Amino acid sequence: KAGVTQTPRYLIKTRGQQVTLSCSPISGHRSVSWYQQTPGQGLQFLFEYFSETQRNKGNFPGRFSGRQFSNSRSEMNVSTLELGDSALYLCASSLEVVGGRDTYNEQFFGPGTRLTVL
Amino acid sequence: GEDVEQSLFLSVREGDSSVINCTYTDSSSTYLYWYKQEPGAGLQLLTYIFSNMDMKQDQRLTVLLNKKDKHLSLRIADTQTGDSAIYFCAADGSGYSTLTFGKGTMLLVSP
Numbered sequence: 001k002a003g004v005t006q007t008p009r010y011l012i013k014t015r016g017q018q019v020t021l022s023c024s025p026i027s028g029h030r031s032v033s034w035y036q037q038t039p040g041q042g043l044q045f046l047f048e049y050f051s052e053t054q055r056n057k058g059n060f061p062g063r064f065s066g067r068q069f070s071n072s073r074s075e076m077n078v079s080t081l082e083l084g085d086s087a088l089y090l091c092a093s094s095l096e097v098v099g100g101r102d103t104y105n106e107q108f109f110g111p112g113t114r115l116t117v118l
Numbered sequence: 119g120e121d122v123e124q125s126l127f128l129s130v131r132e133g134d135s136s137v138i139n140c141t142y143t144d145s146s147s148t149y150l151y152w153y154k155q156e157p158g159a160g161l162q163l164l165t166y167i168f169s170n171m172d173m174k175q176d177q178r179l180t181v182l183l184n185k186k187d188k189h190l191s192l193r194i195a196d197t198q199t200g201d202s203a204i205y206f207c208a209a210d211g212s213g214y215s216t217l218t219f220g221k222g223t224m225l226l227v228s229p
Contacts, residue, residue: 004160031215033215033216033217035217035219042219042220042221042222043206043208043217043219043222044219045216045217045218048215048216050215055215056215056216058216090160090161092161092215094215106163106166107163107215107217108163109153109160109161109162109163110160111159111160112160
């Protein structure tokens, strides 16, 4: 079974530009979450999509947005890039199991996209 | 919101046991996780524990959970140089598919 794939793996942009990152979840997984990892702030939750709907959102400015397609693939977009947006962006997919929170639901992480803003 | 804290660095000798500690704030966390990250790689789930358990053992890994103190630990027995990595504690108190991570503990294993 193929794992979570993220493209591109590396990206260099300049301040003010915008960027789109892509995540393909494991086949059958309908939930996709995005995280930003930086040396200073660590791993921070950006947002989570399930069945094309944003279900949870972290504390990030509106420049960060995302969407999910009917095949569960997800994209995240960052507009008007700032130097501080340089980070490793990780995507995770999980299999939503009907039954509520007590059902274990492992998140599988992709290798990440390393974004450098110059 | 949820806050997760862990020590930043641990150095051990090969063959010793390693213990990485973590504290969390949200008592509604259902699952608590330990992830491993090697340089240039994503996150690999090592193990997890359900909040109504006190201990879980998985081969060389032992997770201890003290719900009263909101304290989680990961013990790695017979630590090997290949265990050198950053270890993250995570809790799901903020939502079902939303994890709050600690800053990570860098484990350095010397021969």
